[in-house]
Amino acid sequence: xxxxxxxxxxxxxxxxxxxxxxxxxxxxxxxxxxxxxxxxxxxxxxxxxxxxxxxxxxxxxxxxxxxxxxxxxxxxxxxxxxxxxxxxxxxxxxxxxxxxxxxxxxxxxx
Numbered sequence: 001x002x003x004x005x006x007x008x009x010x011x012x013x014x015x016x017x018x019x020x021x022x023x024x025x026x027x028x029x030x031x032x033x034x035x036x037x038x039x040x041x042x043x044x045x046x047x048x049x050x051x052x053x054x055x056x057x058x059x060x061x062x063x064x065x066x067x068x069x070x071x072x073x074x075x076x077x078x079x080x081x082x083x084x085x086x087x088x089x090x091x092x093x094x095x096x097x098x099x100x101x102x103x104x105x106x107x108x109x110x
Contacts, residue, residue, distance in 0.1 A: 001097075001104060002020070002102060003100045003102050004018060004020075004094075004100070004101045004102065005100070006100055006101070007034070007096055007100065007101055010027055010028075010029045011029065012029050012032070013029065013030065013056075013060045014028075014029060014056070014060075015028045015053055016053045017039055017049060017053055021106075023038070023107065024039035025092055026048070026053075026055050028055065028056065028063065030074045034096055035074055035077075035094070036091070036092040036093075036094040036101075037063070037090060037091055037092060038089065038090040038107075039055075040089070040090065041070060041089075042079065042084045042087040042088065042089065043067075043070060043082070043084040043087075046065075046067055048064070048065045048066060049066060056074075057071065063077070068083050070083060070085075072089055076091070077090070092104055
């Protein structure tokens with residue numbers, strides 16, 4: 001596991017992008033939980049955000065791809081609307097320990 005940032009860096013209901021060793025990823029804090037995903041839409045392989053750290057829809061309830069508007073569930077990364085419906089974002093194992101968000105590193109899958 002690798003420490004990514006302090007939990008207070010990401011407010012509840014918000015998201016933040018990171019780059020580690022050339023790998024783009026993002027973290028979402030939602031309903032008291034922390035979720036981490038590779039920053040890559042399964043449709044075209046592009047990064048999801050339209051603006052720095054903007055990975056969520058206007059309501060903050062879903063992850064949204066800025067290119068085609070695909071919508072993903074925050075808790076499991078499954079696409080529920082858009083050109084990649086039924087596919088999923090690639091989750092990264094994460095945990096909060098001693099106030100730090102830690103992610104699996106190095107990643108074991110592509």
